[in-house]
Amino acid sequence: MSAAQEETISVPASYGQTSNTLAQYEQQYTRSIGSVAGTADRFWIEQASRLDWEQRPTRGDESSFDPVEIRWFADGVLNICHNAVDRHVAAGRGDDRAIVFEPDDPDGAVRRLTYRELQAEVVRCANTLKAMGVGRGDRVTIYLPMIVEGAIAMLACARIGAVHSVIFAGFSADAIAGRIADCASEYVICADEGRRGGRIVPLKANIDTALAKLAVKAVLVVRNTGAPVPMQEGRDHWYDEASRDVADTCPCEPMGAEDPLFILYTSGSTGKPKGVLHTTGGYAVWAETTFRAVFDYRPGELFWCTADIGWVTGHSYIVYGPLLAGASVLMFEGVPNFPDHSRFWQVIARHGVNIFYTAPTAIRALMREGTSYVEGHDLSSLRLLGSVGEPINPEAWQWYHEHVGASRIPVVDTWWQTETGGIMITTLPGAHGMKPGSAGKPFFGVVPQLVDNDGKVLDGVAEGLLCITQSWPGQARTIYGDHDRFVLTYFAHFKGKYFTGDGCRRDADDYYRITGRVDDVINVSGHRMGTAEVESALDSHHDVAEAAVVGFPHDIKGQGIYCFVTLNAGIEPTESLVAELKQQVRAQIGPIATPDHIQFAPALPKTRSGKIMRRILRKIAEHEFDALGDTSTLADASLIDGLIADRRNAG
Numbered sequence: 255m256s257a258a259q260e261e262t263i264s265v266p267a268s269y270g271q272t273s274n275t276l277a278q279y280e281q282q283y284t285r286s287i288g289s290v291a292g293t294a295d296r297f298w299i300e301q302a303s304r305l306d307w308e309q310r311p312t313r314g315d316e317s318s319f320d321p322v323e324i325r326w327f328a329d330g331v332l333n334i335c336h337n338a339v340d341r342h343v344a345a346g347r348g349d350d351r352a353i354v355f356e357p358d359d360p361d362g363a364v365r366r367l368t369y370r371e372l373q374a375e376v377v378r379c380a381n382t383l384k385a386m387g388v389g390r391g392d393r394v395t396i397y398l399p400m401i402v403e404g405a406i407a408m409l410a411c412a413r414i415g416a417v418h419s420v421i422f423a424g425f426s427a428d429a430i431a432g433r434i435a436d437c438a439s440e441y442v443i444c445a446d447e448g449r450r451g452g453r454i455v456p457l458k459a460n461i462d463t464a465l466a467k468l469a470v471k472a473v474l475v476v477r478n479t480g481a482p483v484p485m486q487e488g489r490d491h492w493y494d495e496a497s498r499d500v501a502d503t504c505p506c507e508p509m510g511a512e513d514p515l516f517i518l519y520t521s522g523s524t525g526k527p528k529g530v531l532h533t534t535g536g537y538a539v540w541a542e543t544t545f546r547a548v549f550d551y552r553p554g555e556l557f558w559c560t561a562d563i564g565w566v567t568g569h570s571y572i573v574y575g576p577l578l579a580g581a582s583v584l585m586f587e588g589v590p591n592f593p594d595h596s597r598f599w600q601v602i603a604r605h606g607v608n609i610f611y612t613a614p615t616a617i618r619a620l621m622r623e624g625t626s627y628v629e630g631h632d633l634s635s636l637r638l639l640g641s642v643g644e645p646i647n648p649e650a651w652q653w654y655h656e657h658v659g660a661s662r663i664p665v666v667d668t669w670w671q672t673e674t675g676g677i678m679i680t681t682l683p684g685a686h687g688m689k690p691g692s693a694g695k696p697f698f699g700v701v702p703q704l705v706d707n708d709g710k711v712l713d714g715v716a717e718g719l720l721c722i723t724q725s726w727p728g729q730a731r732t733i734y735g736d737h738d739r740f741v742l743t744y745f746a747h748f749k750g751k752y753f754t755g756d757g758c759r760r761d762a763d764d765y766y767r768i769t770g771r772v773d774d775v776i777n778v779s780g781h782r783m784g785t786a787e788v789e790s791a792l793d794s795h796h797d798v799a800e801a802a803v804v805g806f807p808h809d810i811k812g813q814g815i816y817c818f819v820t821l822n823a824g825i826e827p828t829e830s831l832v833a834e835l836k837q838q839v840r841a842q843i844g845p846i847a848t849p850d851h852i853q854f855a856p857a858l859p860k861t862r863s864g865k866i867m868r869r870i871l872r873k874i875a876e877h878e879f880d881a882l883g884d885t886s887t888l889a890d891a892s893l894i895d896g897l898i899a900d901r902r903n904a905g
């Protein structure tokens with residue numbers, strides 16, 4: 255990293271409403287982490303008081319990391335849908351814009367919903383769900399494209415106390431089935447079809463395949479493209495028909511702060527995806543507080559987060575964070591490069607977007623196309639830019655700042671995870687200068703710590719493994735149905751600490767720079783992928799003896815998927831087998847998991863005790879042939895030269 259890249263870029267003083275000076279940030283931060291006994295609870299109860307509670311919490315943090323039990327605001331009672339929707343209508347903000355929907359096809363219909371209209375739609379959906387039998391605590395699977403019904407369905411579940419489990423619309427039938435079965439969800443909401451980048455996604459067909467071996471009570475189908483799809487008598491219902499005659503009021507179910515709000519499946523180092531569980535009160539406070547402070551939101555502004563509601567970023571910064579704050583949010587059905595690479599900039603100009611939040615992979619893909627697509631679009635409405643999902647390389651940061659932000663608009667690089675519920679490390683516009691490639695400072699309530707492999711705490715300027723030492727309101731409470739796995743995954747590496755799975759560097763100014771995952775999770779275009787999942791999809795092919803999957807640096811995607819595959823004896827490696835294996839992964843997980851490279855290997859490098867040496871495979875995939883490290887424990891070191899030669903040939 256050159257000195258220039260470490261330089262701090264200052265932010266104009268006009269920024270920052272919540273903590274607009276460094277002194278204010280520091281004072282609030284100190285309170286928020288409870289450096290002085292009792293202040294943290296008071297700080298967080300103050301933040302919580304921006305929300306409506308049927309019963310105000312008097313208790314703050316009652317969490318423990320050993321034994322692991324996370325609990326916040328335990329005596330509080332509230333409904334998050336009331337807070338995100340009805341509260342604003344009741345306060346006379348019913349005519350404010352809530353959601354602006356921009357379709358995939360630029361010539362398609364823009365849809366605008368005020369908070370009052372959103373309330374009516376949510377009530378309609380909630381009553382329809384109730385009529386189908388959905389009740390408090392029931393898990394409802396939502397498999398919808400980026401249409402307003404996605405947000406409406408989530409809020410409707412929350413309104414009646416049902417637990418939503420949103421599945422990204424790019425996942426395949428097998429992936430859906432696994433997620434429905436895992437949380438024993440008996441209700442599904444999907445659409446006939448989705449649209450994305452001019453292509454059609456057969457959502458109902460995927461659900462039908464997923465449900466071939468699973469019994470659910472009801473499937474509610476949103477008519478989106480209008481395509482004819484088979485409907486199973488007694489199980490499937492068209493949403494427009496089922497919702498026609500429902501009542502136009504629906505009370506919000508009073509929920510305990512620790513009642514479950516949603517499950518979201520995410521990949522880990524091992525095994526199948528984990529159902530990360532978030533509860534109501536702490537998540538609501540975290541989503542609202544982080545949204546307001548990090549994006550420095552001002553009434554009337556339009557906020558656009560380009561994520562999908564199928565990921566946590568969509569949950570927290572398309573739906574809950576902005577709506578809890580009474581903001582206006584843009585929902586985009588499409589992709590950055592359809593019909594051409596200027597789509598993002600067209601949308602910003604068309605709707606006058608003020609705050610834009612996207613992923614480095616999109617920035618890199620657009621950067622590659624040159625600046626001509628950005629130029630000529632009126633981006634003068636922009637006031638703040640954000641980045642999320644993966645490390646942003648300084649070049650991409652600079653391009654974003656210069657060409658999208660006219661070198662004058664601050665960029666917040668926000669580090670967080672599905673498990674953290676919301677933003678954890680970022681600069682706050684107004685309080686902090688920016689360093690391209692560094693996420694920045696801990697948000698209120700976040701206490702980061704770097705440790706080495708043995709758990710030794712590293713002070714000062716250091717590089718190590720990123721842990722968080724005390725709970726924050728938005729923290730995941732458990733893995734649905736498997737608390738032991740929760741404890742084992744996050745709290746067993748370093749006792750008494752939450753281990754993030756990320757590597758991180760802290761500089762002399764106490765800025766944190768995330769270096770990427772240190773476990774067997776790879777980050778492909780900001781999508782989190784477990785290498786074990788891809789391996790198991792490959793292993794299930796009848797010609798495959800064994801597979802090992804690792805990440806490798808990819809110019810656009812951040813990381814690509816590299817697979818070493820050993821075939822069964824007598825099977826010839828062919829191009830068509832490569833295609834078949836890629837298809838196998840797409841079918842079992844989804845297109846986002848498609849391998850970039852498949853390298854056939856006569857055998858995989860193993861220790862004498864039979865453990866695959868992934869460290870070596872990772873280096874080979876990364877073309878780091880001189881950095882293989884200690885190979886003395888290999889059972890058969892002669893393998894390596896052949897693997898390297900084949901890697902060189904693969905380009």
Ligand code: PRX
Nearest residue numbers: 642643644645667668669670671672768782
């Ligand atoms: O490796 C980190 C990376 O994304 C992981 C979390 O993925 P997920 O749970 O899918 O949530 C993504 C959206 C919050 C982290 O462990 N990551 C996320 N944001 C950043 C990041 N890496 C570097 N910089 C970021 N700003």
